[in-house]
Amino acid sequence: MKARDAIDVLARHRGEAVAVCALGMAANGWWAATKSEDSFYMHGAMGFAASFALGLALSLPQVPVWLINADGSLCMNLGCLLTEASQAASNLKHFVVANGVYQTVGGLPMVNDGRTDYAAMARAAGFQRARTIETLDDLEQQLPAIAAEDGPSLTVLRVEPETGFLHTPPMTYEGPEMKYRFGRALERRFGIEVFGPQGY
Amino acid sequence: MDVTARIHEQLTKCGIKIAASLPDDWVAPLIERIAADNQIRHVRVAREAEAIAICSGAFFGGVRSVALMGATGLLTCTGELATLNLRHQIPVFLIVSQRGSIDDHRIYQEVQGRRTLPLLQAYDFPYHIVDRPDEVSSIPDAFETCRMQKRPFVLFLTRRLVKGEGTA
Numbered sequence: 001m002k003a004r005d006a007i008d009v010l011a012r013h014r015g016e017a018v019a020v021c022a023l024g025m026a027a028n029g030w031w032a033a034t035k036s037e038d039s040f041y042m043h044g045a046m047g048f049a050a051s052f053a054l055g056l057a058l059s060l061p062q063v064p065v066w067l068i069n070a071d072g073s074l075c076m077n078l079g080c081l082l083t084e085a086s087q088a089a090s091n092l093k094h095f096v097v098a099n100g101v102y103q104t105v106g107g108l109p110m111v112n113d114g115r116t117d118y119a120a121m122a123r124a125a126g127f128q129r130a131r132t133i134e135t136l137d138d139l140e141q142q143l144p145a146i147a148a149e150d151g152p153s154l155t156v157l158r159v160e161p162e163t164g165f166l167h168t169p170p171m172t173y174e175g176p177e178m179k180y181r182f183g184r185a186l187e188r189r190f191g192i193e194v195f196g197p198q199g200y
Numbered sequence: 201m202d203v204t205a206r207i208h209e210q211l212t213k214c215g216i217k218i219a220a221s222l223p224d225d226w227v228a229p230l231i232e233r234i235a236a237d238n239q240i241r242h243v244r245v246a247r248e249a250e251a252i253a254i255c256s257g258a259f260f261g262g263v264r265s266v267a268l269m270g271a272t273g274l275l276t277c278t279g280e281l282a283t284l285n286l287r288h289q290i291p292v293f294l295i296v297s298q299r300g301s302i303d304d305h306r307i308y309q310e311v312q313g314r315r316t317l318p319l320l321q322a323y324d325f326p327y328h329i330v331d332r333p334d335e336v337s338s339i340p341d342a343f344e345t346c347r348m349q350k351r352p353f354v355l356f357l358t359r360r361l362v363k364g365e366g367t368a
Contacts, residue, residue, distance in 0.1 A: 051252075
């Protein structure tokens with residue numbers, strides 16, 4: 001399966017979930033599929049979308065939070081699996097789009113090329129639910145149950161590496177504008193106060 | 201009231217509901233005190249930058265948070281503090297041991313002592329040094345300044361504050 005197709009399937013099944021996306025392929029693909037402002041698209045801090053999503057999930061325990069991670073980012077912060085397992089946030093679903101390469105920078109192979117089993121690592125860290133999905137049909141079939149189950153869960157989407165640089169364009173806003181669009185979207189959806197009465 | 205109780209009291213006054221931490225020995229008593237408070241969700245992390253990102257995510261959930269760590273851990277977070285918090289102007293409030301001071305006679309802390317503050321100045325991260333128990337009451341003002349400045353804010357705890365007079 002191709003990354004973009006897998007992300008499209010996730011987007012169709014997201015329901016009410018708020019998404020946090022790792023930088024690069026995951027963020028750009030999610031933006032292309034959803035154009036959603038109630039999603040946070042990392043532009044840096046590679047590896048730490050996972051921790052950001054955990055903080056959000058702990059803060060909004062009634063809100064489903066989907067982390068759209070990538071294997072390159074996960075490997076930057078493998079300790080996140082321990083932290084997620086220990087916090088046991090039932091509203092957090094962790095998806096890893098795994099293509100085995102650094103797609104954004106030209107498709108160079110990742111460390112430990114093809115040998116890493118991220119789902120097994122998550123189980124070893126204490127996740128009760130972790131699996132790898134290899135085909136679009138399986139993803140379509142399994143995703144409703146994954147969306148409905150209690151988190152934390154980790155679902156690896158094994159996708160084909162693609163050659164060359166990433167062509168999916170990034171979201172059309174960044175920096176402080178992303179902060180305010182995302183924060184205001186959550187304020188509207190959930191009636192919370194992200195920014196104070198003076199706007200900061 | 202000992203100093204960790206005072207700091208804990210001020211964090212409660214700030215409305216802190218999430219604390220993410222990785223200890224060094226100076227901040228460990230404070231971390232364990234917060235961990236015992238069932239009004240604050242305590243998140244033990246495997247790397248300090250996780251604490252930064254957890255607090256950043258909590259900000260968007262409308263929840264006030266604090267990241268606790270040692271000065272060495274702070275130095276490991278500078279990339280994430282720049283590319284997440286500076287880029288998006290996300291406030292994150294850090295409480296950090298000010299290691300490498302003249303009364304901190306641990307050779308492995310020496311480098312941090314002479315470089316940490318210049319590094320923060322280069323990043324334009326505001327900070328405030330709390331050196332005496334009666335200064336702990338400045339924490340709510342520091343927290344509000346962090347929100348207003350929309351960037352990382354480091355509240356340093358000195359050795360004299362957390363360990364008392366003398367050297368080690």
